[in-house]
Amino acid sequence: MIRLTPVQIGEEKQSSMSLFCKKCNSRRLPKWVKEKNETDWLCETCGNYVDSKNNIVGQYTK
Ligand SMILES: [Zn+2]
Numbered sequence: 001m002i003r004l005t006p007v008q009i010g011e012e013k014q015s016s017m018s019l020f021c022k023k024c025n026s027r028r029l030p031k032w033v034k035e036k037n038e039t040d041w042l043c044e045t046c047g048n049y050v051d052s053k054n055n056i057v058g059q060y061t062k
Contacts, residue, residue, distance in 0.1 A: 018054045021046055 019028055021043040028041035031049065040049040040057060047060040 018050050018052055022054070 018041040020026070021028055024043065024045045026043055026045045028043050028050070031040045031042050033040050038052060040051055042049050042060055044060075048056050049058040049060060051057045
């Protein structure tokens, strides 16, 4: 018998998202990358980009 609690489901959803920065918990901004046909996610506080799988793919320089 499978039992799922709402807490477990919520945690699973959050960890699979790139929307929030793991380091500082700030909300990331979506940046469309034409060449890759993908959306990267920028954390303005840490200055890094992650892809849709939450892998760091670049560093933002001002
Ligand atoms: Zn951050």
